[in-house]
Amino acid sequence: MRELIVEADGGSRGNPGPAGYGAVVRDAATGEVLAETAEFIGRATNNVAEYRGLIAGLRAAREADPDAVVRVRMDSKLVVEQMSGRWQIKHPDMRPLALQARGVFPPGSVTYEWIPRERNKHADRLANEAMDAGRRGEQWAPKPAAAPVAAAGVPDVTGAAGATGDTGGTEVARAEAELPPPVGWGPAGGTPTTFLLLRHGETSFTARKAFSGSGGEDPDLSATGRAQAEAAAEALAHTGVQAVVTSPLARCRQTAQPLADRLGLDVRVEEGFRETDFGAWEGLTFAEIQQRHPRDLAAWLASPDARPSGGGESFATVARRVAVARDKTLARYAGRTVLVVSHVTPVKTLVRLALGAPAQSMFRMELSPAALSEVAYFPDGNASLRRFNDTAHLRTARLTVP
Structure with a gap:
């Protein structure tokens, strides 16, 4: 070992x-x-x-x-x-x-x-x-x-x-007592910093279920995606959001802007929250990747250190930069509620890091376009997942949700 x-x-x-x-x-x-x-x-x-x-x-x-x-x-x-x-x-x-x-x-x-x-x-x-x-x-x-x-x-x-x-x-x-009960059973560890994690709205790649990372095209939101962004802004307008942070990619910036406009906030771009670079898999569906790159795909599904074909990023690499982006955002907005607009991999990574779950757990999470998740980070270093893949705001707006 x-x-x-x-x-x-x-x-x-x-x-x-x-x-x-x-x-x-x-x-x-x-x-x-x-x-x-x-x-x-x-x-x-x-x-x-x-x-x-x-x-x-x-x-x-x-x-x-x-x-x-x-x-x-x-x-x-x-x-x-x-x-x-x-x-x-x-x-x-x-x-x-x-x-x-x-x-x-x-x-x-x-x-x-x-x-x-x-x-x-x-x-x-x-x-x-x-x-x-x-x-x-x-x-x-x-x-x-x-x-x-x-x-x-x-x-x-x-x-x-x-x-x-x-x-x-x-x-x-002073070091003489036992450890307290597990997290969640004891008193809260102070005022948390709350991340409202919003996946971007739908694009043409989303509708095809194609891999769309940071190494290929940078598609805009589709008409449905723009409607999803407006619905999310409506739902979040009265939730106490105090800052808006986004991935640099267009689909995230376009999803973040409606709420920022409503609240009169600037949108801060954080490079670390961008999607994985999927290398040669950009624009391909899972079935197409399985047909063209079966060995690389099998390795990628088995290990967080494996990279997509053509020099993409491993999940381990993405996790490191997402954790840095998380920590920078926590330091900048301590004790506040922050909308973080990002992508499937970064949002799932933040969730699984909060839970202390292994990287393979991300393959067992489903995250819909424009879905909301929420993580509270406490000053004592603990984190609490409060919701995941919430799409109620989209159903209210009569939008199609996968």
Whole structure:
């Protein structure tokens, strides 16, 4: 069985203060860096940032290989001891985060190891980059080319000096209670940021059930699609939407505009919410792809790392950029209700990430044109799916819904 190493760190400049995390995923056998992730999370404590880094690192490891065993290495004694079960957890900010971290991989798949801070410099550097980006009003983004990486178990000696971390202190003294009940059974974790996820209206490709991604044509809405966009705007006009964010593709911008016009809001384009690049499959139906590219299709259906024929994007690649777009949007619109107009793959990805479901679960979701879904993201890191594939607004408008 494959083993992955997750190195994670988090810091707060003020404790509490402006905070961020960083995490890196390595192949244990080769030391190869498989993924890097980092985020500015606003005002938080060191320990919250460290837990958020752990969760992000575990999620990145799951994207790399959901069947792997994982060894987590952190310089936070608090997080390592709590997650190993040797210390109990009393602080209310830590409990839901620990529970969320435990839910990423099956029980028994993850072990924890404390390491000195000087051996955690890669994750430390990422956390500092995220906090620096937050100070500039930006979100962290990976650099185009990574520096050479150290082999597994060898300290990374590159990067800036450390993110403020935990070495014990008052948070350790408070770590003595059990974990709370599962998410949804306990008290709410503060004011959520709500994403109203709207799939774009119908196009000529939709009617044919053809693959229409970001690597081929950029079709406009059909007459039916425009009517669906107006119906969605009517339904959402009085729901407290405070911001409108859309994929850059025309069909999404045209779906977003009617509501933005009603509410007097600007439409913000977010590149990360664009549809998958389906490569050579663009414009083809499933039956046509099965006939022309049967092996590639079989591989694509079996693994989130497989790419469509002709150099398209894998679901794993799409998930990474969608997660970055999600986190940027959450940081920009914290505590508000946001209409996010996107496509089948990004919407399903946001849903399955909120649920902690595997990538293959997306093949078991059906999402109709102009359908609404809703996810609430809480400040403690939890998410709650409130509805999925809601088309009631289209039936009221007497529109045809598949």
